[in-house]
Amino acid sequence: MNSINLKARAKINLALDIINKRPDGYHEVRMIMQTINLFDKIYIKKINKPSIIIDTNIPYIPKNKNNLMHKAATLLMEQYGISSGVYINLHKVIPVSAGLAGGSSDAAVTLIGLNKLFNLNLSYKELMAIGVQIGADIPYCIMRGTALAEGIGEQLTPLSPMPKCYVLIAKPDINVSTAQVYSMVDIDAFEKRPNVEAMIQGIEEQDLTKITNHMGNVLETVTIKKYPVINQIKEKMLEKGAIASMMSGSGPTVFGIFRDKKKAQKALYDFKLDNIGKNIFLTTIFNRKERG
Numbered sequence: 001m002n003s004i005n006l007k008a009r010a011k012i013n014l015a016l017d018i019i020n021k022r023p024d025g026y027h028e029v030r031m032i033m034q035t036i037n038l039f040d041k042i043y044i045k046k047i048n049k050p051s052i053i054i055d056t057n058i059p060y061i062p063k064n065k066n067n068l069m070h071k072a073a074t075l076l077m078e079q080y081g082i083s084s085g086v087y088i089n090l091h092k093v094i095p096v097s098a099g100l101a102g103g104s105s106d107a108a109v110t111l112i113g114l115n116k117l118f119n120l121n122l123s124y125k126e127l128m129a130i131g132v133q134i135g136a137d138i139p140y141c142i143m144r145g146t147a148l149a150e151g152i153g154e155q156l157t158p159l160s161p162m163p164k165c166y167v168l169i170a171k172p173d174i175n176v177s178t179a180q181v182y183s184m185v186d187i188d189a190f191e192k193r194p195n196v197e198a199m200i201q202g203i204e205e206q207d208l209t210k211i212t213n214h215m216g217n218v219l220e221t222v223t224i225k226k227y228p229v230i231n232q233i234k235e236k237m238l239e240k241g242a243i244a245s246m247m248s249g250s251g252p253t254v255f256g257i258f259r260d261k262k263k264a265q266k267a268l269y270d271f272k273l274d275n276i277g278k279n280i281f282l283t284t285i286f287n288r289k290e291r292g
């Protein structure tokens with residue numbers, strides 16, 4: 001095999017709770033993660049030169065060693081003594097700095113792709129150990145599907161697939177820095193925290209209402225305070241028939257969960273007509289059992 005085509009999917013956080021702040025500045029979290037069928041396309045090809053060449057359709061994403069795919073490829077290739085190089089083409093669809101882990105997913109899929117291309121036969125556990133050195137969400141982006149994430153996000157427990165639903169994604173034209181949001185969090189000021197245990201029960205019982213009733217994201221306290229438009233989008237999602245709506249990760253992306261496909265399609269149409277931003281997508285959830 002000389003080249004490979006891959007999909008790097010986005011995630012949403014159905015629940016995001018912070019347990020405490022660690023001495024190194026990172027936060028201990030308790031999150032329910034869900035992969036969605038919104039994806040970047042990645043093409044990786046072996047080349048004879050010993051370099052990592054990155055090409056992408058988005059001008060403001062770094063192509064050098066600051067690109068998360070570059071970091072992932074460098075770590076893996078150094079650790080396993082791969083002396084040839086790779087050309088990576090990234091066709092980006094997932095909005096950047098959005099709370100959707102687009103960059104983390106690109107890096108995760110790069111590790112999976114290189115593992116195949118160079119016949120390394122590494123387990124997901126071994127790939128995750130490399131991924132976590134680059135970003136807390138990368139191990140989850142390797143596992144994918146419905147999962148409980150603890151620690152800094154890297155301690156993962158796979159859960160049963162979430163029941164079928166439609167996910168409307170709307171990102172206002174604001175860029176949010178994850179590090180900045182975490183640095184401004186006041187753990188003692190949370191008024192509402194998600195009930196992660198009840199959500200896990202809802203997932204096991206395949207009860208969409210129970211799952212959505214227990215959604216919650218403590219990072220909203222920081223990002224919504226700065227950008228009230230996020231709240232307006234949440235309210236609009238509910239007006240348009242979402243059974244629940246929340247900010248994903250550190251934001252600013254808002255997602256709405258719809259049971260009904262027609263309502264979701266109508267909401268997509270209405271959101272596109274409004275001046276919320278160019279990044280509006282209607283998608284579905286992705287389960288580990290699906291291929292690709």
Ligand SMILES: C[C@@](CO)(OP(=O)(O)O)[C@H](O)COP(=O)(O)OP(=O)(O)OC[C@H]1O[C@@H](n2ccc(N)nc2=O)[C@H](O)[C@@H]1O
Binds near residue numbers: 013104183
């Ligand atoms: C908030 C979440 C929720 O899934 O997602 P995004 O909004 O980024 O998509 C994640 O916790 C983001 O994970 P990720 O984006 O991989 O974080 P990293 O690159 O490792 O860290 C960026 C910065 O965020 C802070 N950070 C990250 C994770 C964590 N558990 N505690 C933290 O305090 C640290 O200050 C770190 O310097």
Ligand SMILES: Nc1ncnc2c1ncn2[C@@H]1O[C@H](COP(=O)(O)OP(=O)(O)O)[C@@H](O)[C@H]1O
Binds near residue numbers: 107
């Ligand atoms: N392959 C990549 N795709 C997207 N962003 C990347 C990539 N490599 C590095 N970055 C940088 O990472 C930051 C945000 O990454 P992203 O994963 O989109 O954020 P979030 O986790 O909030 O969704 C941006 O500053 C971006 O320039």
